[in-house]
Amino acid sequence: MEFLSDTVVLSRLQFAVTAIFHMLWPVLTTGMGIYLVIVEGLWLKTHNPDYYYHARFWSKLYVLNFGIGVATGVPMEFQFGTNWASFSEAVGNFFGSILGFEASMAFMLEAAFLGIMVFGWQRVNPIMHYVATILVAFGANLSTFWILAANSWMQTPAGGEFVDGKFIVSDYFQAIFNPFMMNSVLHMFFGTLETSLFVIGGISAWYILNKRHSAFFSKALKIVLAVAIAVAPLQIYIGHLSGEQVYHHQPSKLAAMEAQWETIPAGVAADWSLLAFPNETAEQNDWEIKVPNALGYILEFKKELPEPVLGLKEWKPEDRPHLLGLIYYSFRIMIAIGFFFAGLMLVSVLQWLRGKLSPENITQQRWLLVAWIFAAPLGYIAVESGWIVRCVGRQPWTVYGQIRTVDAVSNIPASNVLTSLLSFSGVYTLLFCAALFFGSRIIRRGPNFNLPLPSSETQAGVNTDPGQFIPDERPLETQQ
Template identity: 40%
Template sequence: MDALMLSRIQFGFVISFHILFPAFTIGLASWLAFVEWRWLRTRDTVWRDLFFFWTKVFAVSFGMGVVSGIVMSFQFGTNWSVLSEQAGNILGPLLSYEVLTAFFLEATFLGVMLFGWNRVDEKMHFLATCMVALGTLISTFWIISANSWMQTPAGYKIVDGVFEPASWWAIVFNPSFPYRLAHMVLAAFITTCFVIGGVAAGYLRRGVHVDAARRMLKAAVIFAAITVPTQVFVGDLHGLNAREHQPIKVAAMEAHWQHKPKGEGVPLVLFAVPNERAERNDYEIAVPRLGSLILTHSLDGEIQPLTSVPPEERPPVKPVFYAFRLMVGLGVAMLLLVLASLWAWRRKRLYDLDSALGRWVLNGWRALTLSGFVAILAGWYVVEIGRQPYVIYGLLRTADAVSAVNAGSVLTSLIVFVVVYLTVFGAGIGYLVKLIRKGPHPHEPAPRPRQGDKTPARPLSVPDEPAEPGA
């Protein structure tokens, strides 16, 4: 447990908290735009009540995401100063673009979305909601671009040990960026979709907010039926891209140690205990050739094995191997639940608590309510641990990027982070659970202010009547 390992644990802990909230708000902002659009089209008060309900959830989640993101950014200077020094000319502008183009856009329209109902024109309020949703997507664009450049660096030149931009187009649109952007956005949408569907299923099982719950579940099933199969397709493209640019990461994902005889193909390892010391898998259960079919689209295709590089050039195999299977397993469970939901809907059993199919589907949605968060964390661990021992793949080793700090200082700050995060964010998550359990309730909008009325936001407003008689 030296400063390097503690710094990695600290950054992993902080970013694990942070990534959950932006991922949720990315999908939730688009969901709010859809709900408000439905309200404007139908004037059905259920849609309006749903908008106010999910807006409260969005506001709390957005605030926790901002706070955790600010703390995370400080670590680039405290724990990873060498990375900042050598790659700051590229990473700094990318992260600044995110603030200039996305955060300012969100901050400008967020207040209108949260507090402007019945105070601005309906079209203006809907525009504000759409701009907040757009801002979350733009933010994702720049963050994924910066991270993707660290995975597949391009468009740079090295001058005196410092990375300098040679082509911003190549930097931003680096080889892995399009696939990782699509994969992350879809993951965020799916995460929010399953939260909405799981909450709706919980209401239906309890027999509360039935009308609102039916609409939420119906929307979740339709959206999941589009996004989950699309995610499978995008994930396949992402895997092919990783095999081309980060073959050792793919080998760790599959725990593929040795070259196979020509024509035998690569098996798909369903379960194993990777033995890094002996360079083999123990207790392996595998399907012959299926790995080749998935990874190369050929029954006898080959991938680069782990033993093709020295041990010091390999990532930790076990966390990558197990995290990848957890992510894929949850994806398969989501796909099966979507298919079962479509079948139940066709048979008019989606909301039917008296049928076994209806109860099974609703229980499935409840069980997978938080599955998107787990899948995102698992996928993120695959990406970040899988590029080790490099922080900029193939160019800057993680051990060479850490600051010259002592282990005691890092350990102290790590303990403080753990205590504060569990306290603050534990309270925030508890409040979110309380909001969700309470559910949507009829909302009566405040009347429009009349001409001459004083607004509560003006602390120095002139009183309507004299403060003293005769004044």
């Protein structure tokens, strides 16, 4: 087990563990924040108490994810100073600024208004509360923008040059809006929103399948469907644009994603590898299933590509990505989940149009509800798979084409990294178990229909006693 004495391998493994675990939580908060904006807006527009209780119920899961996201995100960023000091010293004047913008602009905005969103229902004007909810959702998604801007710069560095091993910024806007940035931000934005939609839809389907508050949660499922009609196909299209960018800017990553060993010349129709078993030692695929002439259509909607698709053999072994099986299958898992989501959305919409999702009929759609429950965790797998492709496929570079990973790591003993890796793994395991426990308890208890609705005085903008409420406005189910 030579890797236990390798600082580079252990530092990469530690960052992977912390990043993969941390990613589980903001994925839901960024998307669920938008959902909360929608249901609270419907509450203000229609005064239907169901939407108010939806906002109160789902915000509990939001707060749980927010708390664990904060607890796991801070240690992850500290690693740039502890494990990746050489990288931080080389690019800190830009990269450090971007992480600082994320903390000061986005995280602080989200944290500042979260208290109003959670505790301000009976204490502030409904419009002020709605503004707070909007700002919480905006702050969560602004974090996505800054994190993706920083990571995209690592993929396609721009806006300056390296002088004596340090990056000197000449144009901050060019560095921020680097070639990868826009599609990366959009792909992550729709990825987190899609994941949140199918989590909310899956939880709602579980309630309906168990005949608990069926009419109430059928509303949630229909809201999810209405948004997913646009999100699911858009996510597939933006994913295609991201793949096209990899083709033009990171040919070695594309070769790894496709397990392509030989170069395909320009103007030649290329097959797409559907499944394969890459053999890095023999520099070939031991077996492979191909779709004839499909690669060009996948990359640029053309049979014949205008530029060659470089094979892995174009680079020396030390200059190409490794762990090809991980990159290759992570990419295909992400694609498969994206198309499954689109298919499930389409089938569900057709059932909706046929009247099968009405409160009277929805409990009879067992196969569809089971499919939604099955889909609930798949978004997490797709997001994590995408980040594996993005970061493992960038190797052996930390900053693509500029700083090698072996040169970016801190000069510290491997034993130190192993100790922190084991410590993080232990703490994160406890946090994960705690999240499952408290999250399942929130779901088992379900929505609290005894919560008071905002009083007429509060709705008029007057601060009033939190105990006051409108007694006769209750969801339809609770009146029956």
